[in-house]
Amino acid sequence: MRLPGRGVQGVELHTTRDGDPKIVQECSLPLTGRAVVDRIIADLAVIDVTDDGLVLRELAPGVTFEQVRRATVPLLTPAHRVGLSDPGQVMEARAGA
Numbered sequence: 001m002r003l004p005g006r007g008v009q010g011v012e013l014h015t016t017r018d019g020d021p022k023i024v025q026e027c028s029l030p031l032t033g034r035a036v037v038d039r040i041i042a043d044l045a046v047i048d049v050t051d052d053g054l055v056l057r058e059l060a061p062g063v064t065f066e067q068v069r070r071a072t073v074p075l076l077t078p079a080h081r082v083g084l085s086d087p088g089q090v091m092e093a094r095a096g097a
Contacts, residue, residue, distance in 0.1 A: 023047070
């Protein structure tokens with residue numbers, strides 16, 4: 001159900017039991033709705049789904065950007081407030097390295 005003035009949030013584990021990414025470019029299972037999720041809240045991070053792609057909003061305590069990037073198939077762009085302190089990490093994040 002979509003509430004007026006509220007975005008749709010998906011809550012899930014970031015990876016499968018086998019460690020495979022659950023956040024993928026294209027879904028291989030039947031869909032109940034297409035392009036309806038605005039935010040993904042997972043055990044590793046909070047990610048916004050935008051028209052321009054995925055935006056990393058928050059890292060879970062003790063989790064690095066690199067861990068989230070490896071567990072996510074589509075390109076991630078870090079939001080400025082995520083606090084990646086190493087400029088190299090920000091450049092890698094933007095380049096999808």
